[in-house]
Amino acid sequence: MNAMKLVGIALLVAGLVLLFLGYQSSQGWDDQISEAITGEYTDSTMWYWIVGGVSSVIGLVLLTIKR
Amino acid sequence: MKGRYSWAQALGWIGLILFLALLPLFLAGWRAPPSRHVMVELGASLGLLGLGLLLVQALTSGRLAWVASSFGADNLTHFHRHLGLIGVCLVLGHPLVLLLAEPAFISYLDPRVDLVRALALWLVLMAIVFIAASSLWRLRFGLSYELWRLLHGLLAVVIIVLGTGHALMVDHYLSSPWQKAVLALMAAAGVGTVAWTRLVRPWLGRRRPWRVVSVSPERGQAWTVRLAADGHAGLQFQPGQFAWFSFGSGPMTLQQHPFSLAGSAVDVEIRFTASEAGDFTSSIKHLEPGTKAWLEGPFGSFVPDHDPTTALLMVAGGIGVTPFVSMLETFRDRGIDRRVILVYANPTLEDATLSEALASLAERPGTELVHVLEDPPDDWSGERGLIDESLLQSCLERLADHDGPIQVMTCGPEPVMDQVESVMRRCGIPWQRIFSERFEIV
Numbered sequence: 001m002n003a004m005k006l007v008g009i010a011l012l013v014a015g016l017v018l019l020f021l022g023y024q025s026s027q028g029w030d031d032q033i034s035e036a037i038t039g040e041y042t043d044s045t046m047w048y049w050i051v052g053g054v055s056s057v058i059g060l061v062l063l064t065i066k067r
Numbered sequence: 068m069k070g071r072y073s074w075a076q077a078l079g080w081i082g083l084i085l086f087l088a089l090l091p092l093f094l095a096g097w098r099a100p101p102s103r104h105v106m107v108e109l110g111a112s113l114g115l116l117g118l119g120l121l122l123v124q125a126l127t128s129g130r131l132a133w134v135a136s137s138f139g140a141d142n143l144t145h146f147h148r149h150l151g152l153i154g155v156c157l158v159l160g161h162p163l164v165l166l167l168a169e170p171a172f173i174s175y176l177d178p179r180v181d182l183v184r185a186l187a188l189w190l191v192l193m194a195i196v197f198i199a200a201s202s203l204w205r206l207r208f209g210l211s212y213e214l215w216r217l218l219h220g221l222l223a224v225v226i227i228v229l230g231t232g233h234a235l236m237v238d239h240y241l242s243s244p245w246q247k248a249v250l251a252l253m254a255a256a257g258v259g260t261v262a263w264t265r266l267v268r269p270w271l272g273r274r275r276p277w278r279v280v281s282v283s284p285e286r287g288q289a290w291t292v293r294l295a296a297d298g299h300a301g302l303q304f305q306p307g308q309f310a311w312f313s314f315g316s317g318p319m320t321l322q323q324h325p326f327s328l329a330g331s332a333v334d335v336e337i338r339f340t341a342s343e344a345g346d347f348t349s350s351i352k353h354l355e356p357g358t359k360a361w362l363e364g365p366f367g368s369f370v371p372d373h374d375p376t377t378a379l380l381m382v383a384g385g386i387g388v389t390p391f392v393s394m395l396e397t398f399r400d401r402g403i404d405r406r407v408i409l410v411y412a413n414p415t416l417e418d419a420t421l422s423e424a425l426a427s428l429a430e431r432p433g434t435e436l437v438h439v440l441e442d443p444p445d446d447w448s449g450e451r452g453l454i455d456e457s458l459l460q461s462c463l464e465r466l467a468d469h470d471g472p473i474q475v476m477t478c479g480p481e482p483v484m485d486q487v488e489s490v491m492r493r494c495g496i497p498w499q500r501i502f503s504e505r506f507e508i509v
């Protein structure tokens with residue numbers, strides 16, 4: 001099904017963009033301070049990574065599975 | 068299987084599932100911070116309990132053979148559905164109660180405060196509503212079974228990951244690293260189970276291909292497909308069990324359909340008989356001998372009691388006869404004489420799939436075949452109409468002559484199975500001795 005592949009590509013791209021934004025955000029001053037104090041990144045950064053990760057994995061699954 | 072369903076086992080499973088479902092709440096209650104307004108605490112608890120219930124859903128999906136075989140695939144599907152609906156209501160109650168208690172919590176859902184967080188939380192809420200509604204009303208949504216199943220699996224992962232992420236990041240109750248680690252591990256186990264059953268296991272199955280040997284027509288618009296193992300030892304199963312089948316170049320496909328293993332458990336070849344119900348089953352007749360096939364299984368605990376003194380009352384409607392054919396053939400091939408009555412309902416004798424094979428199996432000592440025809444020819448001397456209470460009672464009376472317990476097994480259309488279950492309960496057959504196999508999962 002082509003629609004499934006298209007959705008797969010869209011999710012993969014969106015996921016990768018979010019992961020990249022997450023990476024950018026983890027390099028920001030607030031995250032560097034937060035990481036130094038608590039050992040964790042800020043919530044916004046974590047959300048970028050979680051949503052980006054889930055979206056990329058689902059995109060990949062849709063691209064590999066057959067109808 | 069003797070004592071496959073027992074109170075001890077059922078309570079054991081329910082205990083384990085309850086424990087796992089309550090685990091996020093227990094974790095949060097461990098050295099909990101000073102309590103806030105009662106409604107806020109209630110709202111938070113609803114979320115944690117809902118999350119716990121949805122996490123254990125991965126265990127009860129019916130695709131883990133070790134859970135399904137001790138619970139019964141059919142019971143498990145009911146359980147999965149009810150538990151899921153309770154989880155969905157709890158999770159939806161979580162923001163509602165919190166917002167009623169403290170409107171400032173709307174910031175979690177406000178994209179102006181944190182765009183990605185708001186997006187993620189709205190996504191979870193929508194995924195939860197969709198997963199419940201599409202499971203209750205799949206056909207009204209116009210979703211094919213395959214698309215529904217794909218979305219169900221993917222959205223389950225979205226809900227587990229984003230829901231757990233939210234619980235961990237709120238950081239109110241689950242603030243110490245070990246609490247976070249336990250919840251994260253639980254979520255990872257949930258996602259891992261979905262990935263195992265949906266991706267890894269079918270992928271591993273590619274090393275065990277099968278080949279179509281023949282496809283032959285049967286009465287009642289049905290086809291029997293025989294399959295032979297290609298370069299491996301084949302499949303060990305118990306009569307009454309089923310497997311998931313797919314055909315074509317590889318096992319990673321959405322078109323995977325469950326069929327009861329209709330042949331004798333002693334045969335090296337396996338076979339199933341499918342009636343034309345929709346797109347896939349109508350295309351079975353075009354399968355060419357030699358086509359590659361892939362199989363996941365065996366599943367199910369719709370299996371006759373091993374104790375040969377147990378008498379069996381089998382009640383089949385239409386294509387629901389397939390597991391019983393496997394049982395009777397296996398008894399024949401293993402030389403086991405059992406007291407069996409098979410009641411088989413169909414519109415006409417021409418619709419009675421596999422009736423020729425059954426006629427010869429019914430010649431064995433102790434075996435009785437009772438055809439019930441809704442629309443019989445004028446000279447028909449057998450049972451007429453639908454399977455009713457008096458017919459079932461008379462079968463039970465005939466089986467009562469035999470010393471030993473009775474096991475009732477039914478497979479067929481919903482109304483037949485519901486009727487059999489309720490008549491048997493009224494006749495005092497304990498639930499552990501009534502086995503049902505439903506062909507419609509959702």
Ligand SMILES: Cc1cc2nc3c(=O)[nH]c(=O)nc-3n(C[C@H](O)[C@H](O)[C@H](O)COP(=O)(O)OP(=O)(O)OC[C@H]3O[C@@H](n4cnc5c(N)ncnc54)[C@H](O)[C@@H]3O)c2cc1C
Pocket residue numbers: 211212213309322323324325326327328339340341342343344345346347348349386389390504505506507508509
């Ligand atoms: C445990 C079990 C054993 C079964 N054994 C047999 C058997 O021996 N012989 C037989 O003829 N049928 C059997 N079925 C039913 C069979 O799996 C469905 O009729 C078949 O999958 C329908 O697919 P379709 O595309 O032809 O029809 P559709 O029109 O797509 O579906 C008809 C109905 O079948 C169910 N269904 C559709 N696709 C699937 C799927 N991939 N997986 C599960 N259910 C699906 C849905 O409830 C759907 O409403 C069994 C089902 C179960 C659950």
